[in-house]
Amino acid sequence: MDQIIGNIDLLIQFPIVNLKIILDGVMIGALFALAAYGLALVWGVMNVKNLAQGDFVIGGGYVSWWLANNVGLHPLLGVPIAFVVMWGIGWVTYKLVISRVIERDLFTSLLATFGLAIMYAQLMNLMFGSDTQSLVLDVTALGLENNYYFADGLIDLPAAKIIGVALAAILATCVILFMKRSRMGQAIRATAQDARAARVMGIDTEKVYAFTFSLNSAICGAAGAIIVMVWVIQPFYGITYSVRAFVIVTAAGLGNLPGVIAAGLGIGAAEQYGSHVFGIGYQQAIAVMLLLAVLVYRLLQQKRNRQVLQ
Amino acid sequence: MNIQKIGFYGILLAITIAAPFLFPNYTTQLATLWLFIIVSMTWDMTGGQMGYNSLGNIFFYGTGMYVAAVIAIGLVYDVGEYTGASGGGRYDFTNEQYIIGFVLGSLGAGLFCAFSAFILGYVLFGLRGPYFAIGTLGTAIAAGELVSNWDWVGGGQGITLPVYGGDFDQTKLFIYFAFAITGVVLFIFLNWLYKTRFGAAMNAIRDDEEKAEAMGIHTMRYKLVAWAMSAFFIGVVGGISAFQLISFEPLESAYQTINLGIFMVVCVLLGGKGTLWGPIIGAIAFQVFKEVTWNYFLGWQWVALGALIVVTVVYFQDGLMGWLKHTKPEWFGLTVDEKESETRATSKAEAAAR
Numbered sequence: 001m002d003q004i005i006g007n008i009d010l011l012i013q014f015p016i017v018n019l020k021i022i023l024d025g026v027m028i029g030a031l032f033a034l035a036a037y038g039l040a041l042v043w044g045v046m047n048v049k050n051l052a053q054g055d056f057v058i059g060g061g062y063v064s065w066w067l068a069n070n071v072g073l074h075p076l077l078g079v080p081i082a083f084v085v086m087w088g089i090g091w092v093t094y095k096l097v098i099s100r101v102i103e104r105d106l107f108t109s110l111l112a113t114f115g116l117a118i119m120y121a122q123l124m125n126l127m128f129g130s131d132t133q134s135l136v137l138d139v140t141a142l143g144l145e146n147n148y149y150f151a152d153g154l155i156d157l158p159a160a161k162i163i164g165v166a167l168a169a170i171l172a173t174c175v176i177l178f179m180k181r182s183r184m185g186q187a188i189r190a191t192a193q194d195a196r197a198a199r200v201m202g203i204d205t206e207k208v209y210a211f212t213f214s215l216n217s218a219i220c221g222a223a224g225a226i227i228v229m230v231w232v233i234q235p236f237y238g239i240t241y242s243v244r245a246f247v248i249v250t251a252a253g254l255g256n257l258p259g260v261i262a263a264g265l266g267i268g269a270a271e272q273y274g275s276h277v278f279g280i281g282y283q284q285a286i287a288v289m290l291l292l293a294v295l296v297y298r299l300l301q302q303k304r305n306r307q308v309l310q
Numbered sequence: 311m312n313i314q315k316i317g318f319y320g321i322l323l324a325i326t327i328a329a330p331f332l333f334p335n336y337t338t339q340l341a342t343l344w345l346f347i348i349v350s351m352t353w354d355m356t357g358g359q360m361g362y363n364s365l366g367n368i369f370f371y372g373t374g375m376y377v378a379a380v381i382a383i384g385l386v387y388d389v390g391e392y393t394g395a396s397g398g399g400r401y402d403f404t405n406e407q408y409i410i411g412f413v414l415g416s417l418g419a420g421l422f423c424a425f426s427a428f429i430l431g432y433v434l435f436g437l438r439g440p441y442f443a444i445g446t447l448g449t450a451i452a453a454g455e456l457v458s459n460w461d462w463v464g465g466g467q468g469i470t471l472p473v474y475g476g477d478f479d480q481t482k483l484f485i486y487f488a489f490a491i492t493g494v495v496l497f498i499f500l501n502w503l504y505k506t507r508f509g510a511a512m513n514a515i516r517d518d519e520e521k522a523e524a525m526g527i528h529t530m531r532y533k534l535v536a537w538a539m540s541a542f543f544i545g546v547v548g549g550i551s552a553f554q555l556i557s558f559e560p561l562e563s564a565y566q567t568i569n570l571g572i573f574m575v576v577c578v579l580l581g582g583k584g585t586l587w588g589p590i591i592g593a594i595a596f597q598v599f600k601e602v603t604w605n606y607f608l609g610w611q612w613v614a615l616g617a618l619i620v621v622t623v624v625y626f627q628d629g630l631m632g633w634l635k636h637t638k639p640e641w642f643g644l645t646v647d648e649k650e651s652e653t654r655a656t657s658k659a660e661a662a663a664r
Contacts, residue, residue, distance in 0.1 A: 049440055049444075097620055097624055100624050100625070101623075101624060104627075105439075106439050106440040107363045107439065107440060107443060108623055108624070108627065110365075110440050110443055110444075111572075111575060111579075111619065111623045112619075112620055112623040112624050114365075114572060114619065115572075115576075115616045115617070115618075115619030115620040115623060116616065116620060117616075118568060118572070118612060118615065118616035118619065119612075119613050119616030119617060119620070120616075121612075122610075122612035122613045122616060123613055125612075126609060126610070126613070239568070243448070243451070246444060250441075250444075279459075281458070281459045281466075282455070282456075282459060284451075284455045285452055285455035285456050285459070288448050288451045288452040288455065289452050291444070291445075291448045292445065292448050292449065292452060295437060295441060295444070295445045295448070296433055299433070299436040299437060302436075303436065
């Protein structure tokens with residue numbers, strides 16, 4: 001208890017620490033928002049709740065990590081390659097499993113993707129070992145410094161984090177433009193609105209589903225390739241990203257892009273605050289507790305419209 | 311009850327009692343098999359019979375473990391001191407203290423879990439469909455994380471329970487029969503429950519909750535009581551497991567969300583949802599598969615299990631009982647109208663042609 005009060009006291013005495021926590025939170029939140037956007041896409045278009053979301057993220061991270069260590073590829077180039085590789089893996093997953101659960105009840109997709117999550121995590125464990133891994137992004141060659149300091153050195157901002165957030169923003173913008181402007185994007189949105197009507201209009205919904213799922217997997221993969229430069233990855237970290245993606249999508253609702261971004265950034269900041277105040281051991285617990293809080297809040301919201309026997 | 315049925319149950323009971331003596335090297339595995347059967351049957355109470363697919367029933371298992379351990383230790387020593395020594399200090403238990411702790415601990419764990427099911431259910435049962443699954447899963451994960459930060463019960467290191475002073479093989483037999491008796495009691499209880507009005511109400515909630523409500527069934531009460539009953543039994547076996555494992559920690563053995571938490575669902579799906587025998591058959595099939603992969607595909611066992619989950623869920627969701635019901639309806643006392651089955655066959659053929 002004393003420790004918690006002491007931690008809060010620190011926040012009040014040095015307001016600049018708040019800024020550091022918020023900055024950290026917003027940066028990690030931007031990557032959560034990417035994974036959550038993919039989840040919302042799949043959830044909205046084909047009504048599949050993908051619990052293997054986080055494992056796609058970690059998978060993308062390992063693609064970049066493996067290439068950097070074995071081929072000597074620059075970590076920044078790992079991002080597009082992870083995008084492409086995870087696209088392929090997403091497509092195979094779709095064809096083998098997901099395409100057969102679309103028409104089924106929601107619990108089926110939840111459980112099937114849970115099985116997939118266990119499988120992927122174990123495969124990565126067997127292939128890359130269970131140690132935590134990360135990549136060092138050296139940007140001095142590009143004429144930048146590796147670390148920037150503000151406020152008399154109280155706030156340090158690694159260039160890797162800035163570049164990571166910038167890449168995430170670029171990726172998100174590209175995906176949004178693609179969804180708004182391109183023919184395929186239109187087809188995806190039409191299928192999300194009404195799959196039957198879309199089929200009547202001559203849209204090959206099967207192709208749209210496959211494309212959507214692959215796109216989701218690819219977005220997650222690119223996010224993972226950014227995460228490996230900024231934080232660490234480990235085969236079993238996937239579930240935490242899945243949980244966070246669920247928190248964000250449940251809080252923001254489907255098809256609400258500004259909501260997803262705001263919720264992503266907010267959850268990143270809330271988590272950083274929580275782990276600062278309560279201690280780093282509670283970081284996971286806070287993410288899950290937020291999910292429960294959001295679910296209960298939405299429940300209370302809907303309770304007003306529902307009249308049951310008491 | 312006719313003579314055939316009595317004979318059938320008699321043989322099963324005889325096998326149950328004889329098994330640990332016939333295969334003394336496999337007593338622990340047989341005890342685990344009972345654990346799987348019990349948790350699958352309890353999962354089926356809400357999942358199969360009532361239509362509420364919980365992914366977080368493991369919460370009661372982990373909580374049961376901790377409650378049983380705290381009761382057993384708390385009867386003799388100060389819990390904080392005991393866990394503070396983390397198995398290092400000298401804390402002896404007489405055999406009498408061990409047995410009393412075991413019985414009171416397991417029953418207390420059951421009661422505590424039933425009580426917590428009431429409280430949790432009050433919040434979570436408002437959630438429908440997949441949200442209920444996610445909500446319960448979140449509860450289980452959060453509980454594991456919180457307990458692993460709680461120093462009074464040993465934090466991330468967990469608790470090391472006292473061991474029985476007597477013979478080691480004797481302890482194993484004792485644990486086996488504790489599981490087996492719980493399982494038999496649960497089976498008799500469920501066999502009776504599913505035939506009562508209460509069982510019918512549970513099925514009504516599964517089939518159409520709104521209509522059940524309109525028919526005057528207090529759905530919330532039924533849901534709470536059903537979940538509390540299943541939580542009681544999970545809590546009891548959780549408590550027994552704590553004494554079986556002796557040493558356990560929160561994330562991997564108590565609140566093992568991705569192991570037992572998901573296995574119980576797969577067992578039920580494998581055997582057949584919403585049937586009395588389905589979970590039992592599924593649990594046996596799953597346990598055999600698990601042991602075989604553990605022995606022969608070491609390192610790949612988890613991949614094999616993940617694949618089993620995916621295949622079961624995607625291709626074989628009716629389970630063995632569902633498949634049997636489809637192929638041999640007369641075994642279940644179902645008569646199939648020849649005409650109806652013909653029309654169904656033709657409509658199926660038409661659907662296939664389309």
